[in-house]
Amino acid sequence: MHRKDNKSAELLQGTLDLLVLKAVSLGKMHGYGILLRIEQISGGSLDIEQGALYPALYRLERQGMLATEWGTSENNRKAKYYILTSRGRVQLKDEERSWSRLVEAIGTALKARPNEV
């Protein structure tokens, strides 16, 4: 039971990281904006609490994938902005590639017919 929980958490974490990187790759953005972008690009299918975004952001920042700076938002409020670092860019490309391979692999596997095995 415990193990299962961990596994799903890891799955979620990996996916969220990928989505965050993707969202930030579209341009410098603050946390709330990143959330909106993710909802937008994923068609609103990401079912998490909004606060869960921040641990991911902090982690990616620590890992050197994201850099931060304070700036002013559209409606003149002080906001912390996230920027994709070159390391983050490389990581994003890597993950995009393996993700599409995974999708392709699962697709192939699902299309398999009995006589192919």
Added chain:
Amino acid sequence: MFRFLHWRSLFRRDRFESEMADEFAFHLQARIDDLMRTGLSPQEAERRARLEFGGKERYRAECRESHRVHWLDELGRNIRYALRSLRRTPAFSLAAILSLALGIGINTFIFSVFDSLVLKPLPIKDPARVTFIETTTGNTHSFPDYREFRDRAKAFSGIAGYRISVMNFEHGGEPNRMWCYLATGNYFDVLGIRPAAGRFFHQQDDLHPGASPYAVLSYTTWQTRFAGSPQAIGATVRINGLSYTVLGVAPKEFHGTEMFYWPEVWLPMMMQPQVEVGNAWLEERAEWNTMMLGRLKPGITSVQATGDLNRIADDLARQYPLIDKDMHMRLAELGFMGSSLREPVEAFAGGVLLLASLVLLTACSNLAGLMLARVTDRQQELAIRVSIGAGRLRIVSQLLTESLVLAFLGGIAGCALSVTACKLFSGWHAPVDFPVQIAVNPDWRLLAFAAAITLVTGLLFGLGPALRSSRTDLNPSLKGNAGISLLKTKHRFAVRDLLLVGQVAVCFVLVFACILSLQGLQRAITQPLGFDPQNVTTAAVELGSAGYSEAQGKLFQQRLAESLRSLPGVTSVAYANSLPLSVDQSTTSVESTEEPGKTGRRRAQANYYEVSPGLLPTLRVPLLRGRDFNEHDNAHAPLVAVVNESFARKIFNTNDPIGKTFRYGPQSPPIQVIGLVRDGKYVSLTEAPDAAFFGCILQTYNPTTTLVVRSLTSAAALAPQIAKRIRALDPKLPVYGAGNLESMLGFAMFPMRAAALALSAFGALALLLTVTGIYGLVDYSVVRRTREFGIRIAVGARAFELLRLMLGRLLVLVSVGLAVGVILAFAAGAALSAVIYTTSPTNPILLVGVLLALLVSALLASWKPVLRGLRVNPVSALRCE
């Protein structure tokens, strides 16, 4: 860098917290704005925004966690993960930890022995500046020569002379035989040590023969004899019947300068005539009994010091050409009475360490193979992890952590093993009348070594598989099973193949070395000793130190022999100063009277014994020509000797030396040869035939008396009876070395026994590891190819073809491994010969035998999985995936 981040987050915690609060507040406000724009009331918007955001405190904590996490946390996570995954395969984990524990334990133990014998400096002041001084032909000097070196050497701040000796020690109760160092007055000052209690003796305490009755106790003696009492200082003890004053106690960790010898007391050199009664040599130029050690002056190199010594040696050679001609000095490291003993000890310890590391290497390659199989089996899991965003570095570090956790657990167990072994080894006493002791104290050096090899081991068997895993190809791994493509499988096995080849090769070397040395031991046991120890009991007394004069001593020896002859079951009794293969051996230099002229230290050396009439028959030494001694060969008759074959050849160049004469030197009287005996073993079982001669003890007298009693049966009770008869004649005389002669030979056997034991353990361990390795490989390949076999069986493959599929590759690998092993065995021959005792290192029958045995073990190891492969049910095999 991570450390820096960590540090920063510590010191800027307040700022970090307030920024996080600002960031969350901004998020909520922006959300509220957006929600209000959709027409919600401010209150409703705020409620919704908070709800959507979730537990603020929880995320704050998680953010802190995410930001704070540095490599230690990552390591912690990896370790937890590793432990979990190791727990899932308890059999594998246990086997791995056990083999690592044995490998690391053996290596650490042998390193500790090696370290304390060879590497660790002595507990003296600036040990690197103190050196042993020897000649190119021996490790001892005459005492007059020592005085010359001490007084004339300019390169040394001091040169001390010393000698290992034995005496009768009495302090309340019965006298005991005790081992000591006779040491010149400057000894402790040259070594630069401080007493644990009282004071040491100094130069001015050691000026005139017989005038310095002082004793320095070893720490152990102080504790056991005087209960560590401060009153021991100044106490009077009796040594060989004379009163000595205890001056002080040596430090606990100081046991003199010989690594294997723990003296019980130190006495001033000037007491030599009183300690070695009847054998005063302080003024003898031709008696080489003194060892020398010196402290180099600051800035003096060993080359300069050697030159300095040789300048004096050349002077001495000119002054005393008959004795000191061709004397060349050299320096050696302290610890083993010069290089003649140190070199074989170093070679032996080094050789054993080499073999032990080979065992560890086998364990490593075995584990690497198993880890590789684990990784291959977990490819699907790893592929998933990679696909959900775990970096390759992360996976490598995770797998590596697994290996290191295994290595660490094995290392801890190994450390415990080696500490136990060290304790046992230090507590072990050789079964001889000599304080042989080697202290191997587990200390930080042991820990450091264990930690280092644990780390290296973990990396060795973990890095390869971990790196391999990072090359995981996602597609086939996720699709079903990598086993589908046979071509890929072949490639994947390349590393494992190499590991197996290496393992088989090392295993061959170890097993071959093990069998060779066991065979050597067997041969040594059955080899003619030159005498028959069976049913012989011995006991020894030292009459000189007990105060006997020569006349009294001679009488006592004869009365004692007479008394023992009447013991029931005794067939003959004789005595000698020493017996072949005992600890106490004497050599002397001799020359033929027909062919003098060989001078100085180049003259022929021979082992010599002073024996009573009847000793040679009692020991059953085969007499080839001439006669044994009889009671007419006494002090009034001309000197006679019985010599062995090698002596006859070396000194007289003949097989029939009867009637020929030899002498110790130009001034000494001639000795006539009356008998010829077969060569035997004298100093060690492994020695080449060496010259030896026996003199008649009635003509010379030697106060050291070893009784030799032959009985009808091996009477275990005889030794105490002999001791009883001795006490009946003199109740104050300490008896030592009493027991069965056969078991006393254990001393001569010990090095070989130890080597054979170690090698057997290594060989067995390596064989076990290799067999499990082969089993693992075959089992794994059969499991992976179950489907293929199913198909093949379904389409009508015969058993033979399946066998070829399963075993062909294995046989090739094992054969290559064996071939490499043979080459290695020959290449390592030189290193191994220090450990292995053998007369023919390249015995072809043995070689083929070991090869076949390993091949058969390989086949046996693969038997079970192969049978399973043959019995694959095609229907279930095809369905299983």
